[in-house]
Amino acid sequence: MPSSYARRHGLKPLGAGIGLRREFYAQLPETTRALDWVEIIPENFLTLGGRPQRALEACAERWTVLSHGVALNVGGPGPLDEDYLSRLKALVERVDAPFFSDHLCYTRLGGVYLYDLLPLPFSEEAVEHVVPRVREVMDRVERPFLLENPSYYARMPGGTLEEATFLRHVAEQADCGLLLDVNNVYVNSQNHGYEPRAFVDALPLERVVQIHLAGHERQPDVILDTHGAEVCDEVWELYRYVLERTGPVSTLIEWDQDIPSMDAVLDEADRARAVLAELEAR
């Protein structure tokens, strides 16, 4: 069952990918291992020449490249950054990414970037604020766009909606796709005491076009979304649960800190690919 958002936009599941991180600039383009696609953080390529560009070009020759941003600031109070948007559009076109994504959050206040994915209050006011901004982004970049469900450590003041309702309202009213970060669902469910499967069930799953899997760090009173470890068993199980409802979805292993080796990340991608294949064979 391909998601209806994907079908409407002619987007096919791409398999299992990993991120082109700085540590892999030399290795990744040369790898002989299985890899279906590559994700980039566009901010690392928009204004930085030299090594990142060489690596990107080499990867784009071999694989589909998807752009997953962190600085769009789609939820923020100030106007969207014109310079950023025009550079992003050019990059997405240059690598011919079938779609691009960023997070449902804000990253900039008073014109200053804070370089973090900061949570919004789950409120109708925030929905009203974000929806036209998402539309503006899609109009500017002219490719299908996915919003990711971010992790958050505290519910922001002024929230009146359930998190899943908030996501649904934004995605449906803006008519964008969803990048479902399954680790974020798990981390949030643990940090805020809810049932992750019920949360998944409440999402507009027909809009899910991409999935993120990642590791986290368990502290005594909170789980931190660090992208610094292997994907845990509970997240793998939740991943299956999602795929059983969505059908095959392009899946990325996010590993950004304490990366043991590129092979370890590719091992995780192999595991995701095996799950995708197993469910497809059913």
Add this chain to the structure above:
Amino acid sequence: MKPGLRGFFDSMEEYFADPGQVDRLYAAHPGWEASRSRVAIYGRLVRHHVNATLEKLFPLTRGGVGEERWEELVRAYEALRPGTSFELNRMGEGFPGFLADEAERRGLPGYVPALARFEWTDFEVFSSMEPVPERVERLTVNPTLAVLEHPFRLCAYVRAKGKGEPAAGQEMALLWRHPETLVTMYMAASDRALLAVKMAMEGLTPEGVASATGVPEADIRAALEECVKDGLVLAPG
């Protein structure tokens, strides 16, 4: 934007300007039940991005000022709100100028602002978007070349990874990105490097330079070859 959401952003902006003032944030939102330790994670994360970026960009400068003063400098610089670009490394651009302004008042070692400028230039050259042609028709200066002048021997100091203090003495430092390895190269400008740059800029030939200076043409060619190998100048073929 509705006033409730506007108020939320305003209170968060105030909080991030001084994450110690978490009480003020809670006062702005009566009845907000989120745990303070959870909210404080955001204050720490935002601060961490500034710290980590400046530490990465200016490791020798940090060593030169010492840990305690480094922390103070980073805090004071952060208060100037340097995150004006979506690319977080850009926040380092104003740091050398900030150190120059603060040097006297804070009693920083005299070489520190120049060293910070060197480290920033290293990053700028490394990540330069200047297109470097794969082929050239004539001898060409590497378009990423940056020239710095300062009254310290910083090239030797940086090569030794910042032991002690740099020696005093006027230096013209050349920094450029090697066209193949893509790493930053740097050297105190030597006669042969300056000659190679001059030949490229003015379109001089080894024959012409030899006859004008009396230096054997073979020596000039050898000097030029070395600069081409280092990527300081780009040669045809």
